[in-house]
Amino acid sequence: MGERKEQEKRTVIGNTIIIFLMISVLLMAVLLIFINPIITVMFTPAEAVRETRLYLRICFTGIPFIVAYNVLSSVFRGLGDSKSPMYFVAAACVLNILLDYLFIGYFDMHAAGAAFGTVFSQAASVLIALTAIVKKKLIIVTRGNFHLDRPVVSNIFKIGFPICIQDGLIQISFIIITVIANSRGVNIAAAVGVVEKIIGFFFLVPSSMLSAISAICSQCIGSRQHERASETLRYGCLIAVGFGIFFTVICQFVSGSLLSLFTSEEIVIMYGSQYLKSYVVDCIFAAIAFGFSGYFTAYGYSMISFVHNVISIILVRIPGAYLMSKLYPDNLFPMGIASTLGSLLSAVICVNVYIYLKRRKIPFLF
Structure with a gap:
């Protein structure tokens, strides 16, 4: 019974990763394609259009990292560990602030600096989360768990x-x-x-x-x-x-x-x-x-x-x-x-x- 439950957990996690990886890549592509219409719809002031376009392009490229972080955090919470995601967020926030000061204050990168700070901090939080999963051996997901299972996918949606x-x-x-x-x-x-x-x-x-x-x-x-x-x-x-x-x-x-x-x-x-x-x-x-x-x-x-x-x-x-x-x-x-x-x-x-x-x-x- 315990082994079956463990296998179900692995299947759910594997399916969740596949689904949200596909969604994040698709969302990133769509947003990058429609970046100019988005800027127009937002009534962005003319003097801010160039900076806005650059900022959005960088942030949209980082969407997979944001999704990956949220998926990994949900895995921790689902396994009863709600503290680790808090530490990941704290680390990402501190790093984001430091990178903002570095990119914007020191390198004078303006909006691009803010965007890079956000994306890099999210990427770092993903790496920290992955390292924690491996180190704590919370759950082991194998290649077989990455095959879409219709009932599992149905429940997720x-x-x-x-x-x-x-x-x-x-x-x-x-x-x-x-x-x-x-x-x-x-x-x-x-x-x-x-x-x-x-x-x-x-x-x-x-x-x-x-x-x-x-x-x-x-x-x-x-x-x-x-x-x-x-x-x-x-x-x-x-x-x-x-x-x-x-x-x-x-x-x-x-x-x-x-x-x-x-x-x-x-x-x-x-x-x-x-x-x-x-x-x-x-x-x-x-x-x-x-x-x-x-x-x-x-x-x-x-x-x-x-x-x-x-x-x-x-x-x-x-x-x-x-x-x-x-x-x-x-x-x-x-x-x-x-x-x-x-x-x-x-x-x-x-x-x-x-x-x-x-x-x-x-x-x-x-």
Whole structure:
């Protein structure tokens, strides 16, 4: 029985690697082909087109590394090790910062330097993860495990496809918000770009908590400890919300200082501070939504996460950002509120769905 389970793990991992390798290469090729239309659609300011094209070309080439890192991290979490991926992310972040200072500050490579820093740090995280797998001997995958197995592939897509589409839509919403920012001028576009980097760092907490909750709850489900799964959700959300509150409070006082780490232009810092002070509140409500998404995914209900994110994006995030940009053309604070309200809606939906399912005692979930 144990050997059969081990073989199933190897088959799942092998199939996952094949599927996402093909997807990453295909995605890279498509994005590189359509790089110019993408720049046009994003309303990139004329003076930034050349740098943007170079930046995107380098980043798109690094997509396989990003996908590989996420696949390897999911392997660690699936095997009960949620700490190692955190170390990989930390190493990648530190290396990215160092490379940014080297490429941008010392070699004056501008956007290309930032892109190379991102790609090289992702590649390094992949190498570290592979080294850890070999060193720890977590699992041994042979050539035979890399043959596509229809039931395994079906299960991967059944659970993973809604999450994939969900994350894709989230990224599209970010792109649309970037388009809205770009249409408002170079300074606002720059401010939004810098704030997105800062928020991306803050969002490592809820994102990591999502993965941790999903992994731990999956183990609880396997041992039929459903109450423990609920406790995992509760404490995971509390931890992430705590960090969100901390980030929110800090940014109300040091937003300008944070922005000054990325730019010296006063007007960009001013706009960025406005945006960051409201956008950072998103970390609180996103922590709740992300936590429930991890919980639902562990139970095989990834479609719930997909639905609440789609509703949030279509009803609040995109129209809210557009409306605020029109009503307050010289202030980015209201546009940040739109993102926060989107996560608030997701959190409300998640909590209500959770209560509904628990009361109805839906099969398999409780």
